[in-house]
Amino acid sequence: MDTQLLLGAEAIALAAIDAGISGVYAYPGTPSTEITEYIQQSPIARQKGVHSTWATNEKTAYEAALGMSYAGKRSLVCMKHVGLNVAADAFLNSAITGVNGGMVVVVADDPSMHSSQNEQDTRVYGKFAFLPVIEPSNQQETYDAIRYAFDLSEQQNLPVLFRVTTRLSHSRAVVKQQPPREENILNPSKEKRKWILLPANARNNYQQLLEKQTTLASLSEQSFLNKTIAGNGTKAIIAFGIAYNYVMEVKQAENLDIPVLKISQYPLPDKLIKEFTDKYDDILIAEEGYPAYEEYLKGYFGNKKFRGRLDGALPRTGELSPDVVAKAMGVESDTFRTIPSIVAGRPPMLCQGCSHRDVFDALNAIFAEYPEQHVFSDIGCYTLGALPPFNAINTCVDMGASVTMAKGAADAGLHPAVAVIGDSTFTHSGITGLLDAVNDKSAITLIISDNSTTAMTGGQDSAGTGKLAEICKGIGVEESHIRTFVPLKKNHDENVIILKEELEYKGVSVIIAQRECVQTASRKKRQENKK
Numbered sequence: 001m002d003t004q005l006l007l008g009a010e011a012i013a014l015a016a017i018d019a020g021i022s023g024v025y026a027y028p029g030t031p032s033t034e035i036t037e038y039i040q041q042s043p044i045a046r047q048k049g050v051h052s053t054w055a056t057n058e059k060t061a062y063e064a065a066l067g068m069s070y071a072g073k074r075s076l077v078c079m080k081h082v083g084l085n086v087a088a089d090a091f092l093n094s095a096i097t098g099v100n101g102g103m104v105v106v107v108a109d110d111p112s113m114h115s116s117q118n119e120q121d122t123r124v125y126g127k128f129a130f131l132p133v134i135e136p137s138n139q140q141e142t143y144d145a146i147r148y149a150f151d152l153s154e155q156q157n158l159p160v161l162f163r164v165t166t167r168l169s170h171s172r173a174v175v176k177q178q179p180p181r182e183e184n185i186l187n188p189s190k191e192k193r194k195w196i197l198l199p200a201n202a203r204n205n206y207q208q209l210l211e212k213q214t215t216l217a218s219l220s221e222q223s224f225l226n227k228t229i230a231g232n233g234t235k236a237i238i239a240f241g242i243a244y245n246y247v248m249e250v251k252q253a254e255n256l257d258i259p260v261l262k263i264s265q266y267p268l269p270d271k272l273i274k275e276f277t278d279k280y281d282d283i284l285i286a287e288e289g290y291p292a293y294e295e296y297l298k299g300y301f302g303n304k305k306f307r308g309r310l311d312g313a314l315p316r317t318g319e320l321s322p323d324v325v326a327k328a329m330g331v332e333s334d335t336f337r338t339i340p341s342i343v344a345g346r347p348p349m350l351c352q353g354c355s356h357r358d359v360f361d362a363l364n365a366i367f368a369e370y371p372e373q374h375v376f377s378d379i380g381c382y383t384l385g386a387l388p389p390f391n392a393i394n395t396c397v398d399m400g401a402s403v404t405m406a407k408g409a410a411d412a413g414l415h416p417a418v419a420v421i422g423d424s425t426f427t428h429s430g431i432t433g434l435l436d437a438v439n440d441k442s443a444i445t446l447i448i449s450d451n452s453t454t455a456m457t458g459g460q461d462s463a464g465t466g467k468l469a470e471i472c473k474g475i476g477v478e479e480s481h482i483r484t485f486v487p488l489k490k491n492h493d494e495n496v497i498i499l500k501e502e503l504e505y506k507g508v509s510v511i512i513a514q515r516e517c518v519q520t521a522s523r524k525k526r527q528e529n530k531k
């Protein structure tokens with residue numbers, strides 16, 4: 001079969017196409033975006049008719065994938081780790097309904113928060129939902145494990161959670177393809193009790209889910225993803241997911257004769273773990289993310305033979321790397337510590353010519369007249385308005401929180417209560433907050449900095465493009481307080497007047513600052529020139 005040099009994200013995408021998916025659903029989020037982009041650009045996926053559009057948010061994506069599975073087909077749903085919080089309701093309940101066609105839930109975690117608000121570890125969600133979790137350690141294993149995950153999902157009638165992290169998703173290695181398989185035939189589920197989560201049904205399904213745990217653990221015992229690498233001595237390592245790669249890199253480079261237990265499938269294979277841990281006095285637990293399984297293995301009384309992130313053998317926060325793993329393994333060499341000079345730190349900043357710059361300039365001009373400046377912001381390129389020279393925003397908590405936090409502050413008596421949100425984030429989860437503000441007649445001014453794309457993740461389609469004013473009107477914002485302007489230097493004075501008028505209004509007002517992202521615009525131009 002073919003071999004290709006693929007990102008981890010691309011290996012997931014190719015494996016899913018080869019595994020016979022009928023659709024992929026996703027909301028863009030680093031480091032998961034490239035999975036769906038690859039499928040959208042794949043001529044084979046196009047030829048096979050694999051359905052793919054960017055969903056409005058992760059919950060709608062999840063539920064659509066569940067619907068496709070209900071219909072008997074294989075579906076893939078992708079998101080970043082915080083996206084699973086948005087989809088959590090559907091995710092947890094899908095463990096109770098189970099699935100029909102195979103369904104794989106890919107969640108890309110971002111330890112070290114390269115482009116995220118937190119470091120949450122998706123494996124904890126897997127345990128929370130009682131679902132099987134797969135966490136591959138390299139690109140080839142990622143490809144193979146996706147195919148396996150679809151089979152596992154169909155055998156166990158459960159969604160399978162597939163966790164990757166930034167390094168794996170965004171680094172390349174050679175991947176060998178396996179023969180493609182056909183799509184499932186349309187075969188909608190006939191089992192009503194399973195899918196209608198009335199309490200009587202849900203209780204029954206939940207009991208069945210708990211009973212399946214023994215089978216899931218025994219599948220982990222036999223899985224090709226979990227294995228022991230022989231070695232000598234009294235010290236050993238249990239390495240999870242990509243941490244296995246780091247451990248093996250150090251072990252091979254330093255010629256260390258140390259036994260390693262590799263874990264990439266959960267629930268934990270109890271027998272394998274017990275057999276391994278019984279043999280050694282000092283065991284390093286290398287896991288990317290939370291010390292979730294270190295804590296579990298140490299137990300409540302803190303068995304001291306296990307070392308890791310909890311006792312400082314490894315850093316408690318941030319990504320692992322061969323460097324930190326080498327130190328924890330007692331390796332003194334500098335082999336893993338030299339950062340090439342080509343890797344320069346690049347502080348983030350808004351692009352020159354970005355429309356958000358003009359929005360913040362106008363806001364800052366008007367705020368010169370107000371003693372207090374409180375701007376509730378959201379998640380997108382415009383979050384960089386927090387940095388100099390703008391210093392224009394006060395909050396950024398989660399998707400959509402700008403609107404609802406401004407509402408709460410307005411309800412508390414803060415005036416003006418200004419929220420800034422992007423067009424894609426507005427449709428993702430700002431709309432419902434705006435509806436709350438309308439229903440409660442809260443005095444907020446919402447600025448939708450509309451650049452007609454999801455710019456921060458590379459310019460994916462935005463669900464509200466061209467419809468934002470109509471949406472706001474439709475949910476009850478008074479037409480006379482839905483204003484639009486073009487954020488350009490030449491319009492600065494005019495825009496400041498519009499902002500001032502709406503900030504003075506003691507009700508819900510929306511200002512749509514509309515100008516296309518300059519990066520998206522130039523990309524489009526390049527593509528058109530190519531034709």
Ligand code: SF4
Pocket residue numbers: 349350351353354355356381451455456517518519520
């Ligand atoms: S990518 Fe677009 S929206 Fe983001 S900073 Fe650059 S121009 Fe602005």
